[in-house]
Amino acid sequence: MKILIVEDDLSSRKFLYKFMSNYGDCDITVDGMEGLDAYLMALDEGEHYDLICLDIMMPKVDGVKVLKTIREMEKQRGIEGERKVKIIMTTALNDVDLVKNSFDSGCEVYANKPIDIKKLENVMEKLNFKKKI
Numbered sequence: 001m002k003i004l005i006v007e008d009d010l011s012s013r014k015f016l017y018k019f020m021s022n023y024g025d026c027d028i029t030v031d032g033m034e035g036l037d038a039y040l041m042a043l044d045e046g047e048h049y050d051l052i053c054l055d056i057m058m059p060k061v062d063g064v065k066v067l068k069t070i071r072e073m074e075k076q077r078g079i080e081g082e083r084k085v086k087i088i089m090t091t092a093l094n095d096v097d098l099v100k101n102s103f104d105s106g107c108e109v110y111a112n113k114p115i116d117i118k119k120l121e122n123v124m125e126k127l128n129f130k131k132k133i
Helices: 010-020 032-044 063-076 096-104 117-126
Strands: 002-006 025-029 051-055 086-091 109-112
Touching (some): 025 032, 051 063, 109 117
Parallel strands (some): 002 051, 051 086, 086 109
């Protein structure tokens, strides 16, 4: 499994990398623009991501814009249903409108920071991602 972590906060990046490495190979970017570049490069190379962990509050391009752009790119390339990348949005904000907007834009899961390990394990199970052996 191939995972992209798009997170500007160092401690959150380290946490997600350590956790997600149990499930697959992880790439890390530090802002929305880098995240979009990594996503596009993977698509162009035929090695798409299975999962993206996407922070909402980031410099350059925020997570919601990244999410909308990814979903638009998938639409343009005919990537539908189960072939679409799964996206977990993360944030320290507690904003109901932001949560609704994220789901309306196509995220699968919304996780508040600090991220609870047990809840994240349950999310991975719900998304049918298994730990590497």
